[in-house]
Amino acid sequence: MPAARPEETGSPWLIMLAICLIGAGLLVVGVNAELHPWAPPPEPPAAGARAGRRPGAAPLPRSVPVSLKIPAIGVNAHVISLGLDASGGVAVPPLRTPFLTSWYDRGWAPGQAGPAVLLGHVDSAAVGPAVFYKLGDLARGDLVYVTRKDHRTAVFRVTKVALYPERDFPTGQVYGFTPGPTLRLITCGGDYDERTHLYLDRTIAFAVYAGEK
Numbered sequence: 001m002p003a004a005r006p007e008e009t010g011s012p013w014l015i016m017l018a019i020c021l022i023g024a025g026l027l028v029v030g031v032n033a034e035l036h037p038w039a040p041p042p043e044p045p046a047a048g049a050r051a052g053r054r055p056g057a058a059p060l061p062r063s064v065p066v067s068l069k070i071p072a073i074g075v076n077a078h079v080i081s082l083g084l085d086a087s088g089g090v091a092v093p094p095l096r097t098p099f100l101t102s103w104y105d106r107g108w109a110p111g112q113a114g115p116a117v118l119l120g121h122v123d124s125a126a127v128g129p130a131v132f133y134k135l136g137d138l139a140r141g142d143l144v145y146v147t148r149k150d151h152r153t154a155v156f157r158v159t160k161v162a163l164y165p166e167r168d169f170p171t172g173q174v175y176g177f178t179p180g181p182t183l184r185l186i187t188c189g190g191d192y193d194e195r196t197h198l199y200l201d202r203t204i205a206f207a208v209y210a211g212e213k
Helices: 012-022 171-177
Strands: 067-069 076-082 101-106 114-121 143-148 155-163 181-193 198-212
Touching: 012 067, 067 114, 114 171, 143 181, 143 198
Parallel strands: 076 101, 114 181
Antiparallel strands: 067 076, 067 143, 101 114, 143 155, 155 198, 181 198
């Protein structure tokens, strides 16, 4: 579910449906309270007011992101470029590669003015916790490093991490244009629905550009 702009798809519900697919089929559902053999992913605070934007360093030209590092939660992952899936929603990495992240290549690149969106799985039946399992543990001030094809590394500082109900996904906050470079990291979170095999909420980290490494 890379960052499709709502005006490009024309159907914000398709974007949310694609985001739902991050949690689809990921868990081995057991009986009683034993839903999966690992603990639930960290859960950030419930969504509150929109995080304020503050000016940062000068934007970078467009370049494809190739890797992502988030030292605070131990993420060191490759980034693949994806567009829309067959249904018109934002595409996500295949479940067979749960440690990859994806960038919506029809949106803005990390370091460009505007919001770049990276997505990743929270867990997988094959491996357990996946690339963004600990996304909810991020805190304000944590740093995110995105290395691009042009060999420049854009550094972002986390401003807010929150849990949003899937039905109230903050499309405008995630995909709406920002005058400076910003970053959104998205995965599934919250409660897991045994009937649909989907997570009911979305964990989203918002970050602002802090310059180059």
